[in-house]
Amino acid sequence: MSSSNPSLFGRRAALLLLGGAVAGCGFSPVYAPGGQGDGLQGLILADAPDNRDAFDFVGQFERRLGRGTNARYTLRYEIQPRSEGVGITPAAETTRFNLFGGVTYAVIAPEPDRQVTAGFVENFTGYSTTRFTVATQTAERDARERLMTILADQVVTKLVTTAPDWLG
Secondary structure (H helix, E strand, C coil), X not given: CCCCCHHHHHHHHHHHHHHHHHHHCCCCCXXXXXXXXXXXXXXXXXCCCCCHHHHHHHHHHHHXXXXXXXXXXXXXXXXXXXXXXXXXXXXXXXXXXXXXXXXXXXXXXXXXXXXXXXXEEEEEEEEECCCCHHHHHHHHHHHHHHHHHHHHHHHHHHHHHHHHHXXX
């Protein structure tokens, strides 16, 4: 009885070949030392939040790129959330909401106060309602927080992937 598994060997060989192919094409991890994401850590200071959505957005942005202690750039952003009822009973009660959100953002270099990159991201999430007000409010708050996390992650992804074009 043999302990080697031919399908396991085949998978290992395929992974090694794939790893070699990826390394050969110039792929490098974004957050590796010296990678594009690593170079942005602490360099962008987001404008101070002025509401709960902005607080959640900035919190996630800072978790991903740091607080901006060595900030050379400022992130200006505008969050545009909206809600839409999608689950309606025959009695005209809304039982499900979709939350849509978009963020228009711009990265500003301090001197001479010029925009180095800008963009727009959007996404959505949803939540269900109940007959209990507190439960519905909690579900909505959680959905809004999830949406802000998603939007902040999208902004960070765009900044990291475009950094070589604007990072000076």
